[in-house]
Amino acid sequence: MSNDTKKTDAQWKEILTPEVYHVCRQKGTERPFSGQYTHNKEPGLYCCACCGQPLFNADAKYDSGSGWPSYFQAISEHAIRAETDLSHGMRRVEVLCSSCDAHLGHLFDDGPQPTGLRYCINSLALQLNPKPTA
Template identity: 55%
Template structure:
């Protein structure tokens, strides 16, 4: 798939930390309750750590108890993309940055209203910009 922001894997390694590279480019995850933004309550915007695209607003962040920052909707419908993930012996819906294709996390149908969705996102995939 073609993305607006494209880099070679060597270029990504130069701009991402080893942990960010493992999660964003290799579709990894961070341990539950360890991410930088899990407990963040400040107002602002969550951006893609790889390309800076605006992904989520703090107004849609909520405490899901999952161990990862959770949001009930992206900033805009076109901010993220999803695809089926059958790794680890289960079927889930993976969430990707629509601008660079970086792995963000997964979305589940057990979130709060108004969407009923829980975007479970790795802190390492995000940057936070205070309002």
């Protein structure tokens, strides 16, 4: 992590909204179908809400019907990292920002081709940077 993304818990709490802090720093989950990006179809880059690192291209977004924004691939293999999540009596793959360790959501193997993956991501963990228009 760079110095810009190395922050204490108190520093994150000071700069993030309570909702973003809960999802990204305390591994919370927003209610399904409540996020601002769930049905968004604008072009651009979805970046980490905490540090701004690009995570997903809007071209990889699809409607999974799950209630959260879903993507079939990350912008690069270095943008995110995965960890085993054994919380809530389940075994899942947690998706984190590789730059600041923000909790983004979870990864499942029930997505569309070409990858067969579904990155199920909280809207609160994202910030859309729209593609500039010509």
